Amino acid sequence: MDSRSDDPAPWRLLGPVRWQPAEVDVDLGPAKQRCVVAVLLMTPGHSVPVATLVDRVWGERAPRTSNPIAPYAARLRRLGGALGLLRFASGGYRIEVPADDVDVHRARRLVTAAREAAGDEGAVTLLRRALAGWEPVALAGLTGAWAARVRETLQRERLDLIAEAAEAEVRLGRPEAVVDQLRTVAAEHPTTERLTAVLMRALHDSGRVAEALECYARLRSAVADEFGSEPGAAVRDLHVELLRRNRRPGAGPGVPDAAGPAQLPSDVGAFTGREDELFRLDEALADDRPVVLSGTAGVGKTALAVHWAHRVRDRFPGGQLFVNLAGFGPDEAVVPPEEALRGFLEALGVPGSQVPRELPDRSALFRTLVAGRRLLIILDNARDADQVRPLLPGGPGSVVVITSRDPLLSLVALETARPLAVGLLDPAAARALLSRRLGAARVNAEPEAVRRLTAACAHLPIALAIVAAHAASRPDLPLAALAGQLGTGDGLDLLDGHDASSNVRVVFSWSYRTLTPAAARLFRLLGLHPGPEVTENAATSLAGAGAGPQLDELVRAHILAPTPTGRYELHDLLRAYAGELAGADEPAPDRRDALHRLLDHYLHGACIAMRLNHTPSPLTPPPPQPGVVVDEIADDAAALSWLMANDPVLTALIRRAGPAGFDGHVWRLVRARDHFAVRRGRWNDLLELDDLGLHAARRTGDRTAEAQLLRSLARAHLMRDHHDEARRHALTAAGVFRELGDRTGEAQTHHFLADVHGRMGEQRTALDHARASLRLYEAGDDPVGTARALNAAGWCHAVLGEHGLAVDHCERALALFRAAGDRDGEAATQGSLGYAREHSGDPAAAIGHYERAARLCREIGERFFLADTLTHLGDCHSARGDASAARAAWSEARDIFAELRV
Incomplete structure (x- = not known):
């Protein structure tokens, strides 16, 4: 037991910062002056360097004097007493006071002593002394980042100390003594799990079990609202422990009666995972509502129910009943409720000759027999709610777990069953x-x-x-x-x-056979969709008519899973099964028509997104087939989201459409996603898909598409450093555009050739191509194209060291891009201006351009150029001596390059 004085420590940090000698309470003056004292008192008797003091007192707004602490130190010394012991030595300040004269250090010493006392009455006294005078807000009145950090640390320390003191009281058999204080503090800090845990124990040990469980419910709700997660494992385990202790009066010693039925199948020997589902099943022990475990075929609902039942069977002295209702199996095998009831009644001791003939009578007898008994009842593989209702007990005591591929919403609505969806394993x-x-x-x-x-x-x-x-x-x-x-x-x-x-296949077929004809047809057609997710508009386009009711039916059957984004997910094995059914049961012309509608749906959406993303040479597709629903895409942000969500589908459809004979869709889809793929740095699939698109365009005889895809393929080669292939394809494209009299296409290709020769180190040739592009754009009165060519020429001048010409060209380009609202071009031009300023010896101006370019890249979803810009931005920060900013920019660039695998 610590026997030192209980007089309050003269130096206070655990509240407003003050000095309290016996005769007077000294106000330490302005906030900055009090902050100086607080910093020094956190390490009493030790010197704190002036630079550290300045950083902690002023942060980023430090005065520009060499020692702004000095005037404060002088004023503090004039207050006299212990403040006269404020010393300056070796470039820093210290206060020569014993640590035990500072309340926070005294409190920590008392806590250490209490822990050494290991839980006796003296430990509780020491913990209470440590808490005395420790106010909810430490360093009150001080501002700044350092004070905020320390205040938060001390608040966590205080809450831990309150919990530790309460735990000690509970261990000593005094739970009622801490309940009121813990309620107050836990209400102020609703997500602090240790406080709630000790309050739950105190309430439980005081006989207030319901209140203890309510505390957990409040904690769980607060943690979900604040962090979007569940409480930690320790408090979850405590909750389950309290649930299991809360036996009903007369429930017996917790082991089954020898005469009780024990119908559980054997447990799954290699059962894995499902911790969250098991926890939620444990929660069901607290009340008498049925639990509905629902999920897709083969997801392990029965294994989960049986495994959990074996874990908790000692809680059911009346025994366990189990029946496989075969609701999803061969139609002739479905178990009617009256047959299931016969089995239950005989298991409960009713002779077969005395089992009533009619379902209502059997159900009534079953409810009579289980009343007052505590049974665990597993109703496996239920078809629907009507099959289950006659098998439910009529009163409290027993727990029923139902498994089904249907969510049995009627039971949830009318019998207040607990729904628990069982998903795929992670x-x-x-x-x-x-x-x-x-x-x-x-x-x-x-x-x-x-x-x-x-x-x-x-x-x-x-x-x-x-x-x-x-x-x-x-x-x-x-x-x-x-x-x-x-x-x-x-x-x-x-x-x-x-x-x-x-x-x-057989297990899937049992779900498929329960579908209505319309839902079954939609399921088959979904086998034509490459996944991983489908929207209602895409499903409607596949079917050629409204698909909302059919999608709902597939969700209820747990064949489709709704996603938080409003889409529907069909896992790969079910999609493969659907594809087999489509090939076997869907006429070939119907399959082709459905694929045509699906391709039209995605092509029209991609073309809208392409236009909104300011893609050069936007594409106008042919009219869609009847029955196609085209997505509405409102703006640039929505266009980027659409492309990001649907790009895996576009990629898969491009590969599938050619062999199916849809060459026009192949090259148009390639063109429509091309600019997006460049922004995201997807060079490997660009090489493959641009080549597919080029061959498809040649098969259709569309020369303009051929030239555009030659240029796209050239760009894909360039980004893989295949310079000769890039130049060869681009020159061929320029020739085709010239034959067609397409000045815009030829101008765009000269612009691209400027980039090719620039990367090859041939800057004068690159500048010649940029000027050729500029002449063609100006002749065609194309302001955006003119801006792109000006930027290309400006970049060439910058690389050649002609920085004045570079800035002149790029500023003209910037004005045109801004007038057109072209953020893509503006981002590229800001990057060119940054490069010119950087290499003309003005890193400060370059930083401004690079930061604006980076902001625009983030807005439009451009990843590769963002990483390149961040690399230059880091170089400029480094040149100005700002190592921290340089590391941040380089680190982000490195992460993006790693993401793009460049």
Whole structure:
């Protein structure tokens, strides 16, 4: 026990900063003066350098004098007493006072002593003494970043100390003594989990269990609102512990009666993941509402329900009932509720001869028998709510868990069932499942093959289990070979465990057969969509008519999953199954018409986005087919979002459309996404897709499209440093444009050739092409094209060291771009001006241009040029001696280049 004086420490930091000698309470003057004292008292008896003091007192607004602390120190010394011990030595100041004279250091010493006392009565006393005088706001009245940081640290320290003192009181059997204080503090800090945890324990130990559970509910809501997440594992585990302690009166000792039914199937030996779902099932123990586990075919709903049931079966002394209702299986196998009830009644001791004949009578007898008993009832694979309702107990006591591919919204609405959606495994859980079944050594030896395997299985548990079974039966087979077989397009053939319940096609078919004809047709047609997500407009275009009701039905069947962005997700295995059905059941002309409508939908959307993104030579596609719904895209930002969301689909459709005979769509889609792909630095797929587009344009005989795609292909080669190929394709394009009399196309190509020769180090030739481009644009009265050529010429002059000419050309270009509202061109020109200013010896002016270029790049989604601009910006900051700003710019540029793999 610490026996030193309980007199208040004369120096106060845990509240307003003051000096309290016995005879007087001294106001330490203006805030800056008090901040000087506070900084020194955080390390009493130790010197603080003047530079450190200045930074902590003034931050970035430090006075321009060599020692702005000196006048404050002089005034403080005149206050006398201990302040007379303020000393200057070795370039810094210190106050010669004992640490125990400062309240924060005294409090910390008392806490250390309390922890050494290890939980006895003396420890509680020491903790209470440490808290005495510690106000909610430390360093009150002080401003600035340092004071804010220290204040936040001391506030966290105070809250931990309050919780620690309360925990000690609870351990000593005095929970009621801390409840009121903890309620107040927890209300002020609703996301501080340790405070809520000790309050929950105190309330529980005081017999106020419901209040303890309410505390957790408030914490969970506050954490979700503030951070968008769940509370930490420690407080979640405490909540479950309290739920499990909260047994009902008369529930028995917590073990099943010997005579009670025990119908649970065996637990899944390699069960993996699902921590959040298990936690939410644990929460269901607190009330009597049924729980509906819903999810797509093969996602592991039954495994989850059975695994959880084994974990908690000791909570149900009345026993466990289980029935597979076969709601999604062969139609003739569906178990009617009266048959399920017969099984339950016989398990509960009713002789078969005494089981009532009619469903209402069986249901009534079942409710009578389970009243007052605590049973765990698993209703597996339910078709609909009507199949389930007769099997529900009529009163409290038992817990019912229902699994279904349908969300059973009627049960949620009328019986207040708890809905719990079971989704696909995340990649880590999918890998863990394979590790549990195949051994960690085999999985860890082939990490890339495992990634490919889990992705090919769409992270679907049943598919992973079948693949694991194949791998386990062939320990000599490399996992890479198995992944290769799954990736050949015949993956569904491999996902066959040789019986109906372990054949992925069969399991999927049980969901498919429950669909209405319209929903079944839409599902088949979705096999033509490359994914990963589809919008209602795209689905409507596929079907040729409104698809909203059918999408809703597919969601209810857990075939589609709605996303937070309003789209619908169909995992890869279901899409492959849909594609097989489309090939088998959908007439070829209907499939072709649906694909045509889908291509039109995306082509028209891409062309609108292309125009809004100020793409040179925007494209006007042919009119869409009847039944196509074109997306509405309001502005530049919406256009960028549309392209980012749909680019994987555009890429896949370009590859698919050619073999299907839609060459016109191929080259138009390539043109429509080309400028976006350049902005995002997607050079590898540009080479492939521009080449596909060029050949498609040649097959259609469209010479203008051929020339444009030759230039696009040249640009893709240039960005991969294939200079000769870039120049060859560009010169061919220029020749075609000249033959066609297309001055704009020829001008754009000379502009591009200026870039090619510039990268090859041939600056004078580059300038010649820029001037040729400028002449053609001016002759065609094209202000935006003129601006682009002016910027190109300005850049060439800058690289040649002709900075005056560079600035003149670029400023003329900038005015034209601004008049046209062309942010893309403005960004490029700001970059050129920055380069010219930088290399003329004016890094300060260059920084302004580079920063404006970077801002514009972020607005329009341009990534490669942003990274290049940030590199130059860092160089300019470095030249001016600002190492911190230089590192920040270079670091961001490096991250973007890594993202683009450039």
